[in-house]
Amino acid sequence: MTAEIRAINCPTCGAGQTVPGGGRIRTHVCPYCGSALDALDDFRLLARYDRMSRPAGAMDLGRTGRIRGVEFTVIGIAGWVERHGGRSWRWTDHQVFSPTHGYGWVTREDTGHWTFTRKLRAYPRQWLSPTAVEMAETRPRLWVDGQRMAYYETSLARIDFLEGAFNWLPEIGTQVQSVTLVGIGRMVTLTGFDARTEREIEQTRLLDPDERESFGLGEERPRGRHPLQAGRTWRHHDFVMGMSAAFLALALVTGVIARGAGADALASTGPVAVQDLPVTLEFDAPARARLFRLQLDTDLSNGWAYFDVGLEHVASGDELEAGRDMAFYWGRDADGRWSEGSNTGRLVFPAGAPGPYRMTIDMPEYGSGETGTERTNTMVEARVIGLRFSWRPLLAAAGVFALMAGATFLRETWRHQRLLTGSDWTED
Numbered sequence: 001m002t003a004e005i006r007a008i009n010c011p012t013c014g015a016g017q018t019v020p021g022g023g024r025i026r027t028h029v030c031p032y033c034g035s036a037l038d039a040l041d042d043f044r045l046l047a048r049y050d051r052m053s054r055p056a057g058a059m060d061l062g063r064t065g066r067i068r069g070v071e072f073t074v075i076g077i078a079g080w081v082e083r084h085g086g087r088s089w090r091w092t093d094h095q096v097f098s099p100t101h102g103y104g105w106v107t108r109e110d111t112g113h114w115t116f117t118r119k120l121r122a123y124p125r126q127w128l129s130p131t132a133v134e135m136a137e138t139r140p141r142l143w144v145d146g147q148r149m150a151y152y153e154t155s156l157a158r159i160d161f162l163e164g165a166f167n168w169l170p171e172i173g174t175q176v177q178s179v180t181l182v183g184i185g186r187m188v189t190l191t192g193f194d195a196r197t198e199r200e201i202e203q204t205r206l207l208d209p210d211e212r213e214s215f216g217l218g219e220e221r222p223r224g225r226h227p228l229q230a231g232r233t234w235r236h237h238d239f240v241m242g243m244s245a246a247f248l249a250l251a252l253v254t255g256v257i258a259r260g261a262g263a264d265a266l267a268s269t270g271p272v273a274v275q276d277l278p279v280t281l282e283f284d285a286p287a288r289a290r291l292f293r294l295q296l297d298t299d300l301s302n303g304w305a306y307f308d309v310g311l312e313h314v315a316s317g318d319e320l321e322a323g324r325d326m327a328f329y330w331g332r333d334a335d336g337r338w339s340e341g342s343n344t345g346r347l348v349f350p351a352g353a354p355g356p357y358r359m360t361i362d363m364p365e366y367g368s369g370e371t372g373t374e375r376t377n378t379m380v381e382a383r384v385i386g387l388r389f390s391w392r393p394l395l396a397a398a399g400v401f402a403l404m405a406g407a408t409f410l411r412e413t414w415r416h417q418r419l420l421t422g423s424d425w426t427e428d
Contacts, residue, residue, distance in 0.1 A: 303376025
């Protein structure tokens with residue numbers, strides 16, 4: 001692509017000026033008098049725009065900077081305004097040119113963020129028009145250049161300032177409607193939704209600090225956070241989610257298999273009147289037992305009871321103590337019979353060394369209704385089972401992996417929400 005620079009005198013005001021941008025420049029707007037000249041027809045006068053206000057923060061024509069190591073020069077400036085619902089948004093496009101990489105746009109958004117935009121040759125399989133957006137029941141998404149992108153906004157903007165050279169034919173007052181989608185690290189804008197306009201697709205990304213500095217853009221602090229500042233997906237995301245899912249599946253399968261290893265019935269009291277408590281169970285624990293599970297059954301009726309349980313290894317004298325609250329209430333109302341609570345409870349103790357054990361069960365506290373002190377049960381039955389498999393280590397490890405997966409998922413959800421911050425899409 002040629003780097004041809006032409007020197008002309010404006011046919012309206014006579015000011016001498018250069019027209020950079022190579023041989024594909026189609027329009028040049030005089031920076032002194034606002035005359036729009038046809039660069040393909042000996043700079044013939046096309047129109048004159050004499051009441052334009054230069055956008056705040058716009059760069060000067062001829063300024064240079066480096067984007068991804070390539071030097072670009074500002075050759076034209078276009079100011080845009082969008083008005084809706086009594087509000088207005090303004091941004092400034094700077095047409096830039098490189099003899100080796102062609103044309104692009106460096107844009108100062110109304111928030112003070114700076115972006116770089118170029119045409120994208122990869123078209124989506126489907127085209128998304130403003131009408132299609134209005135008819136969609138869920139946020140539209142498109143695959144663009146190998147990336148699934150989400151709808152961000154629809155814009156109808158008008159040109160209100162022009163200066164310098166352009167490789168197209170802009171006019172003051174021209175309105176352009178666009179649909180923008182957002183993805184990881186880039187935004188994609190679609191234009192051309194009727195038979196009179198050509199379909200085009202452009203890709204936008206943020207300028208990094210070094211690129212902004214190369215254009216001499218200073219230390220202006222942007223307002224708010226740009227959607228493209230949401231960051232990329234954590235590089236270990238897929239690994240953590242995959243490993244967590246694999247371990248949880250393995251834990252489930254292992255648990256099901258191990259659960260089938262069975263259990264040993266070690267002791268039972270049979271029904272015991274509560275006035276005969278405390279009761280003592282004595283049993284021998286086999287070497288294969290990993291846990292002792294105590295199951296308590298009673299006949300509470302609109303009351304509660306607290307059972308105190310002690311476990312002693314006879315040979316060593318080691319003791320463990322635990323307690324279990326149980327409550328059961330029932331009645332009738334307009335909806336029929338109801339009940340809450342349970343007459344069954346469980347306690348699990350870790351199994352120590354094999355050999356003889358002694359378990360003592362008592363019911364030191366009880367009550368009726370909400371505040372009564374009467375005993376509402378008459379019997380209790382206790383059974384001790386020796387379990388050959390303990391879920392606890394497996395559940396602990398599974399919990400760690402579940403927390404890792406959950407934290408990773410929440411981080412990605414949070415990042416995705418930041419990506420869509422400022423979108424005009426609503427679920428209404």
